[in-house]
Amino acid sequence: MASKTRQDMALLAARAGRYREYAPPPALRRHFSRLWSHRLGDGPPATVAVVPDGYCDLLWIDGRLAIAGPDRTAAFPLIRPDSTVIGARFAPGAAASWLKTPLSALVGLSVPLADIGRKHTREYEARLRDCSDPAAARTLFGRLLEEATRDEEEPPRDAAVIFAAADSGHPLSGLFGRLGMSERQLRRRCHHHFGYGAKTLERIRRFQRFLDLCRRQGAMPLARLALEAGFADQAHMTREVGEFSTLTPTVILDQLGMRKRPG
Known part of the structure; x- marks a missing residue:
């Protein structure tokens, strides 16, 4: 685990600068x-x-397009002050197909x-480099994604089912019969689509439920x-939150701005 200095200084990415998410247009919703x-x-x-969430992202950063693979632990990227990063979060199962690469090869990269x-x-x-400002780059980024995905096949259905089960907190072992898979097959599919096994995906999505509750x-x-x-229990939460973020639950509550402080 990171030192206390890092815990005290690190900011969740969504709390640093100005972070905005928005729904993709209909043409992109199959893939992003x-x-x-x-x-x-x-x-x-x-x-x-930048904490794990079970996703893979396509980024426009520092004048190039890059893939941010799925993470197992918090990443601390070097981002220049007064810079804008534009991103698209792949839908479950879409990244491995779109990139022709299993996500297990991109974990932490x-x-x-x-x-x-x-x-x-x-x-x-x-x-994108010819764009006059970040707003123009965002607009063009979306248009380029539509061009790039026009002929892509639908993401495999099983990935969305696996992710939804992990997201809801239901044990993935309950999917064996529903998907017609053995435990070994499910593990293989998880590594392909998400970069790690079913248990790790379940833990990461539970951590994300914690952030949402905060x-x-x-x-x-x-x-x-x-x-x-x-x-x-609370001790289990503290261990898991520390592993995935290097922060304590209390620090995260404070950062997300919902904890009531004395007046």
């Missing part, structure tokens, strides 16, 4: 669950923690899209927050 942009201010650089071999990448990068129910006592999120 969200589009987003993140603008850092022009002040001193902060230590930004940021890889230039050109290195993966997607056609037209250099052309798209040149067009945003909506910040005044809830920690012990109850742990149970609502699906942890065995």
Whole structure:
């Protein structure tokens, strides 16, 4: 686990600068669950923690297109002050198909899209560099995604079913009969679609339920927050939250701005 200094200084990515998510247009919804942009201010650089969420993202950052693979632990990217990152979050199962690469090969990595071999990448990068400002780049980024996905096949249905079960807190072992898979087959599919096995995906989505509860129910006592999120108890929550974020539950509650402080 990170040192206390890092815990005290790190900011969840959504709390650093100006982070915005928005729904993709209908033409992209088969392949991307969200589009987003993140603008850092022009002040001193902060230590930004990008925490695991079970997804893979396509980024426009520092003049190039890149793939941010799925994470097992918090990443601390170096982002220049006064810069804007534009991103698209792949829908469950879409990334491995779109990239022709199993996500197990991309865990914890940021890889230039050109290195993966997607056609037209250099052309798209040149067009994005010609944009006059971040707003124009966001608009063009969306249009380029529509061009790139026009002939892509539908993402495999089983990935969406697996992700939805993990997201809801239902044990993935209950999917064996529904999907006609053995435990070994399910594990293989999880590694292909998400980068890691079913148990890790379940833990990461439980951590994300904790973050969502912090945003909506910040005044809830920690012990109850742990149970609502699906942890065995508060100690279990503290261990898991620390592993995935390097932060304590209390620090996250404070950062997300919902904890009631004395007046």
